[in-house]
Amino acid sequence: MGLGYGITSYDGKHYGLPDLHLSYNLKEFLFIKTGGSDKNAYALTGLTLLNMIDLGFGYSASFNREKNPVIKGFTFGITFRFTKNNDAYGKLKVM
16 A cells, blocks of 8 residues: 555646555566546556566546546556565565
């Protein structure tokens, strides 16, 4: 579970959206993530590198259909994790 900040643009304007998300890692290199802000909800799946960086692709749905949606349709996400807890990160194995 975490907090994030999404950035998007349309019509020449840039928007920032704070969000709350829940992420779950599968095996050592896959993840699924769902989250939302006050303007949209989304689901992503993708690859994770040492549980520090997630690269995901998914779909976002807007809550307000009457105004221009801030994020609607297919979306790409990148997540960076920063913590002092070493157990949060995957272990690098050299063979």
